[in-house]
Amino acid sequence: MTQNVKAADVERVAELAHLKLTPDEAGSMLHDLNAMLDYVAQLNELDTSSVAPLSQMSELEGASGRPALREDAVKPSLDRAEVMSQAPETDRAFFKVPKVIER
Amino acid sequence: MPSETSKPTTFVQKPKTFSELQEGIRSRRVKAADIARTYYERIERTNEQLNIYLSLTKDRALEQAARIDDAASKGDPLGPLSGIPVGVKDVLVVRGAPSTAGSKILKGYQPPYDATAVARLEAAGAVLLGKLNCDEFAMGSSNENSAYGPVRNPVDPERVPGGSSGGSAAAVAADLAVATLGTDTGGSIRQPASFCGVVGVLPTYGRVSRYGLIAFASSLDRVGPFAANVRDAATVLSVIAGPDASDATSSSASVADYAAESDKGAEGLRIGVPEEYFAEGLDPEVREQIEKGIAALENTGCTVKRVSLPNTRYAVPTYYLVATAEASANLARFDGVRYGHRSPSSATLSDMYSHSRDEGFGAEVKRRIMLGTYALSAGYYDAYYLKAQKVRRLLADEFLRAFADVDAIVTPTAPTPAFKLGEKTGDPLAMYLADIYTVTASLAGICGVTVPCGATKTGLPVGMQVLASHMNESTAFRVARAVEAAKV
Secondary structure, three states, rough: OOOOOOOHHHHHHHHOOOOOOOHHHHHHHHHHHHHHHHHHHHHHHHOOOOOOOOHHHHHHOOOOOOOOOOOOOOOOOHHHHHHHHOOOOOOOEEEEEEEOOOO | OOOOOOOOOOOOOOOOOOHHHHHHOOOOOOOOOHHHHHHHHHHHHHHHHHEEEEOOOHHHHHHHHHHHHHHHOOOOOOOOOOEEEEEEEEOEEOOOOOOOOOHHHHOOOOOOOHHHHHHHHHHOOOOOOOOOOOHHHOOOOOOOOOOOOOEEEEOEEEEOOOOOOOOHHHHHHOOEEEEEEEEEEEOOOOHHHHHHHEHHHHHOOOOOOOOOEEEOOOOOOEEEEEEHHHHHHHHHHHEEEOOOOOOOEOOOOOOOOOOHOOOOOOOOOOOEEEEHOOOOOOOOOHHHHHHHHHHHHHOOOOOOEEEEOHHHHHHHHHHHHHHHHHHHHHOOOOOOOOOOOOOOOOOOOHHHHHHHHHHHHHHHHHHHHHOOOOOHOOEEEEEHHHHHHHHHHHHHHHHHHHOOOOOEEEEOOOOOOOOOOOOOOOHHHHHHHHOOHHHHHHHHOOEEEEEEEEEEOOEEEEEEEEEOOOOOHHHHHHHHHHHHHOOO
């Protein structure tokens, strides 16, 4: 197995993904990421220099018909109290979170 | 209700058909409320062993059943699913009912709205029994990634039901629901349907609204039905399909009466068989069953011809880049702020995010978030994500070319029958290869049906995948009906 991903990369990607990995998790993640990147490397066998990327079905002609766009009109949204009741911490109007900047 | 006559090692039980149940309700010989109660008794007896339902919606079910019985007694018109007991995969939200997506991070979450597909089922008269177990955030091929424990296969409880919609497939196989909804991102309806010996439908991308589906990979995710027979699965698709103002990717294409379409027979249809789906890695007994199914289609009056899909072997790597990239973005919403788990002791917002996510997500979800984040990160985007999107177009084009010559393509649904619990959990790549025959249709956005096609010598079900071009579900149902009728 090639070692394209190093321990420092795992740390950097975990930070980007807001995951705090334990040392055990980071170790197995290093192994799994390298194994998966080795596996997907076979895509390089294909010459795609003149191929346009396909990111969603609406880009493929005739694939899913005209998308159903709604009228641009104001409609009632979800009940605020019902939504806030599911949050870990609120003051009923806003979601509350720990402080953003440490001083 | 059928009596309990199954052997001790199997929980398989054939549900009654929609028409059998509805004839009873319409003629007032049977009450929808009694049917619902009977199903709850069955669930109570077997759920501990099979772990199919994560939660029950009893009050809601009995209220709906009472409405149906009331309408029947007044002679009011009844919807196409009136009184039919259904279950839905736990990634579909139901107002006021727990919706965990098989994850610890959503434990206790009670969503404030209904998924469109669920609302349409109930508007058609279906009685929602409860929420079905699945792999966490629909990520898995064996249902072993559920934070609430694996589902066991009713055919053989030592084996997996497939995944990620394992509970949806197993519920129909064990007659703990007459029809269910699941979701399919890379094979998550088709592969478990095949493992459990039931019918599963992959609708065309955009055919069924994704509103209220807890997103995994938005360009791939589809909602679709399971049932014990093709005609009933087709009936459910007609109910849940069609445009929805709440999902901008839902299609305005007209929806057919797929059950009636499936009655038209398969005679004269041109069936393509791609050699790439019969290569190394295919279990010989699965191959034998699928070849019998193909012979049965020929006997029905179909023309069978070889087609070639040479890029098929690139589908799994393409899928795992596209799906994980989209997942890493979609799962950013689980941050301990608006719903779900929040880690109790974090001094800063940033720590709260990462601790909540580390405590809430399971190993496979983290693995996919990490791969997806890596593939999207600066310096790697072109090499991985963009490359995968280009290969995705090659794979879609290849299918479109094949469908110029044939009406449907048939393949095995999965390379093997249901495997044993624990057999593949140590090797993520081996697990991903369980989806080798299903991911290409996912990437291409086309539709399909998996239909039982006999069993191995030890009685494990084999499924045949019938694929058709975009918005051409009618053809897939006609071919699947012919395979079903042949009793391979």
